[in-house]
Amino acid sequence: MNLKILLPILVLLAAVGAAWAIMATKPQVVQQSAESTVPSVNVVRVQPQSLRINVMSQGVAMPREAIDLVAEVGGKVVQVHTAMVAGGFFAANELLLTIDTRDYDYAIVAAEAQLAEANRVLINEQAQVEQAQSEWQALGEGEPSALALRKPQLAEAQAKLKAAEADLAKAKLNRSRCELRAPFAGRVLSKQAGLGQYIPSGTVVARIYASDVAEIRLPIGTDQLAFLELPLGHAATKSGHWPAVTLRAELAGKSHSWQGRIVRSEAALDDNSGQLYLVAQVAEPFRVVPDRPPLLSGLFVQAEIEGVVRDGLFALPRTALNSLQQAKLVDSQQRLEIRQVDVLRLEADRVIVKAGLNPGEKVVVSELPVPVAGMKVNAVEVPHETVQ
Template identity: 55%
Template sequence: MLKILLPILVLLTGAVGAFAIVAHRPTLGVQAPRAEPPLVSVVRAEPQTVRLNVRSQGIVTPRTEIDWVAEVAGKVMRLHPDFIAGGFFAAGETLVSLDPRDYDQAVAAAEARLAEARRRLAQEEAEAEQARSEWQALGEGRPTPLTLHEPQLAEARAKLKAAEAELIKARLNRSRCELHAPFAGRVLANHIGLGHYVQPGETLARIYATDVVEVRLPVSTEQQANLDLDFTRRNADRRPGPTVWLAAAVGGVEQRWEGLIVRSEARVDDATGLLHVVAEVPEPYGPKYAQPLLPGMFVKAEIEGREQSGVFVLPLGAVNTSQEALVVDAERRLHIRRLTVLRSEADRVLVGGGLAAGEVVITGGVQVAVEGMAVRFEAGDSSPEAGEKVGRIMPDTGGNQ
């Protein structure tokens, strides 16, 4: 009996104990999960005075580039050693010499004809004087011009002027056998060699001056409003245009050059609706630059613009594509604010309206913005500093924020 009753007793005891545990279990309260306000990074918006520079780009070209042609015919006798593609030359330097013997002979013949004309004029003057004296001694009435040798004298004087002009022309042609550089520059392309026989008007080379280079820079109508341009007057009365900084990568290193906007073109481009302004860079081969500004280079440009006050400079993350920013009030509540964006740059956004001085703007940390939602600042900072002023990419020129 004990073997039968003992297992039954154990089972009953376990059942009663389990029932007691279930019957007397503690009641758990239901608690809703608590949402944590998002942690955001902010800046304090403060108005600044900002120079609204204009960025553009263009191709460098020489201000002066010509086809150098021969004015007389002849065989090429001598060439300057640097009269090759890429060679440099100074103003007035003799680059090409043609065979001058035909022109030396022409000069000698012209001098002989001039001497003959002078002799003939002297003879006619003597004969005219003699005829006048004879008429005064023997003649009666009024003498005719032919009697006084007046036509012969006029012809002799005309022939003397013609001989003088012929000598001048002969000497001019002789001087053109020595071709001198019209300016200091560089040879772009050479078309002749020693022994080549050139004809008048034949192109000898393509050359350009190295004193100044130009860059045509397209600007939009909106960008023109930011530039201090005055091209309604003549060049003599016009004040200097704004400064322009050019930049290009040479050998992996960014090089910079400085110039001025000197003029604008006469019309707006029909295809693009852009106006081209022209920048000049003097002495592009000068020692002040580590690398010369060569024609044909593609350069980025930044033109000095007008200063504008009351501009808020914000990081790129502070403004979305709809030109809206997230502003935090004193109670740390988020508000979506529509801004007046002046322009967006590579590292900053310039805002002209929609913000008040001292307002706190969120720069990051909000995935989905809801009007009026609570936020908290990084590191518990309740008074963030003013937003960092974003610097320019191009070289510092003073006055740019």
Template identity: 55%
Template structure:
């Protein structure tokens, strides 16, 4: 049976090889498919040169340009106050806001007047005595007299005492005038800290007041957007700085959005060392004037600001959806193939990109239709985004 063990495997292997050859030789022919996968359909927008005004958005809080602490310069009891001397009260320039009891200061004026009268009397008497001494010396014919004999030092003393008495009278009258605290400008009371009947010390703050002629808003501007604004940087050699760009302020008040107009008048001295921003100051004149379309621009109101920027005619505006992978967009060439471009983005807004370089006018830019575009991919333009053309 030894020959069976040797020949049986050889027979099985030969049969398997013959069967494989038969299968290969007689396999059915595969019919080719009719056509491949069609190119994807895409939406494009046409890149166009536009003249754009590069407005800069900012925000800030309204504050008065002039705000001071009203301080008593004399001590005494408050005997009268202005009807508008309350928080929020309006007053005019020159209005007497608060009056301090003046009687002590009136007494001081009377006393100073008496001292002036006495000093003037002493001076007149000394002048008469000096004249008499001069005449007597000349009658004696004794030569040149010294100053003491002619009463010259005495006259100088009397004149100095009169001048001192008149200065005391002027000081007494000045203190009396300070019993009435008058408004140095037309404005409004923010906070009062004294009332009628209260005794106030010299140097005490009796109120905080601010002017209502001009309001200001500090507006932070990122350093990379300063180039879009014609800001008054106030160079040291500028004789008269030019007016800055206009500003539109918006705020919600009483359930409505209101707008006010202002203008940038200056920039602050340096960049903020924490944020790297430059603060521009917008000025709004007569913020409390009546206007039928909006309420007063009250101090403390938070506002959104739009600063008018410079116009540029070398920029391209495309939909924001055209941006892929950071700073890349794809254009469709004449053969309907995608070509990748690296672009310089000047500004990114809610629904658009403002491109400074990397695109040419009238190029077709891919907007949608492909999630992962590939450079050189064949496409079919299905639609053109609004504002574009194929």
């Protein structure tokens, strides 16, 4: 009986002891100070600068001149230059293809014979004219007629001599056209005629292009023309009137660049896009340069056109503005201010502000989840690393 009474009492005492232990060891609530809830933000001190506003575009490198090499006379191809293959290089006035000249050599000989005959007839006619004049002076009376002095016959002989000379010149011209020469230094894009092939007059034997200069058409929005100094509306007398341009492209797994210059603008805005096309030129695109490949025809390139310099601008990282083009600033009391600014242009790695900021102000460049005007912040000044 004593055990039955004592056991419940012991269980009750154990439960009370456990409850007291739990109450005694519960975690204490630590009161945090208001200072620890103030967020830290990175800021930069802004100063007005003189910035060059370059304009970005893109295009495809193309040769300055591309033509069809056409045979002006017909005949059998008897010689082809080793460069007459797709991609072959050739020099200016280099002989690329020769057509069989024998028929044209024979034509020259025949024309020379006709010229000799016409010259003989003319000499004979001149002698007869002199004889007719002598006979008239000795026997004739009054004013002699042109026929009596054989003037029509002399004029005919002179005309036939000129015609024979022209036939000879034409025969020699046709003979010279048997040799197809390059009008400029360049490369072969494609070949349509081979050794031993008969080609009629007017046949395209190859497609060639000049390699001295590469051209790139660059579309520019009309709003971007404000950042470029272009001699629009009149001819530029010096190349220095047009801006320089840097072309960049990925080739063989590496990034490469070429220097060029804008040389002209096209005559009208594009009908579809409303953009103006500027034409850039790169001299000697195939010149060998260490660690840089040639500017291949057909290569897509990014272009950075040298723009004008403007004063009083502020260059900030893209993170300095929100989608509403508002900047977050920190005042002397370490409180946040949200201000609308006037953006001149957004670029890939920076934003250029033309109004709305004052020299020396602190602009927040780090992320702030829920910015509220007037909230307390801890400003940490960082170096200004914006690209100039």
